[in-house]
Amino acid sequence: MLIAPTFSYGMDVRHDKKRNEYTTFLTGKIVPGDLAKIVASVSAPGNFPKYFTLDSPGGDLLEAMRIGQFIRETATGTFVAKECSSACVFLLVAGTSRSALDDAAVGIHRPYFEAKEFSGLSLPEAEARHRQLRSAARRYLENMEMTTAAIEKMFSIGSDDVYYLTPPDKARLLVVPSAYSEWIRAKCSPPTAQDTQLFKSRGFNIFAKFDKEPPTDPVFLAYISKMDRAQKCEEDLVKQVRDAALLKYRGK
Incomplete structure (x- = not known):
């Protein structure tokens, strides 16, 4: 499974009705099952936010893409106040509006494979699986209208490293999908x-x-x-x- 090198226990989902524009905070590591948690949380009458506020170091990429697809299909915005790195960026680019504070950290790197997922595979099997998931990740980002330059930059950064977007990088990323x-x-x-x-x-x-x-x-x-x-x-x-x-x- 494609993941980002992070830790902790799943995302905390919390609503904030005190602001002028109602938001839902998605905080912490992304793990399998988080989409179901989010859907249940926003399904109650009056609980759907105008945007999701993200604060996450990353996590399970497949679950991140599922959550991102939900964000896009519900035409919801995304916002970063503190940090959105690794798999979290797959949520950020799903927003129909995307924004972040000037000092918010948005970090990217190439996804990697957890050792236990591949320790029992032969090299040809691992290579085939690797190509399949990399292709799925790239196709997702293209569908979310992330620029080709940003995608290539992401896949050029080692999985044990992180590149934090500069203000010009963020300006190019945080645009309304055409x-x-x-x-x-x-x-x-x-x-x-x-x-x-x-x-x-x-x-x-x-x-x-x-x-x-x-x-x-x-x-x-x-x-x-x-x-x-x-x-x-x-x-x-x-x-x-x-x-x-x-x-x-x-x-x-």
């Missing part, structure tokens, strides 16, 4: 780049809508109205997607 972005754009018609450029050229800020006396300029009002409609449209679409995905995963 397929999701284009889907929302087609469905919800959010403000275009030209709309935003005009809005900013007038010196406006979106937070001005909360002012006691917000601007009455037609450009401001049109932009805010378009943005609010698009946000509501996206929320409705995500809810539909999420409800369908939860039915699927609860049935597994």
Whole structure:
């Protein structure tokens, strides 16, 4: 089984309803069975977060890919406040929005095989298994729209080492997946780049809508109205997607 060289006992799943944007913390090593734990935890009414806050040194890669697929199928965002390394990165890139604090540690390296999984195999058997799982990991990352450069960097780092992404590395990784972005754009018609450029050229800020006396300029009002409609449209679409995905995963 592909794993990351970490220790501890499975992920702790904890909800935080005190924040303006409801989140669920996934903390600790990733182990088999964590997906079922997460699905059960977020299935109660009102318990599904807007994003998952990740703090993990890694763990079981196959389970990480299962969790990542769940994150993507439920159109949920991911966020790193402290650390997300090794197999945890497979969760991070699954988010339909991805973000991290400036000083958050995001570390990558090549997955490795636990000795007990391969000690009884012949060399040809081990090589075949190795190719199969490496191919699955690479295909997963490509499907999650991780850049080719980042994938190649990951597979170039030894399993007993770790490369922490630089700020430019993180900026390239923490982007909205293009397929999701284009889907929302087609469905919800959010403000275009030209709309935003005009809005900013007038010196406006979106937070001005909360002012006691917000601007009455037609450009401001049109932009805010378009943005609010698009946000509501996206929320409705995500809810539909999420409800369908939860039915699927609860049935597994």
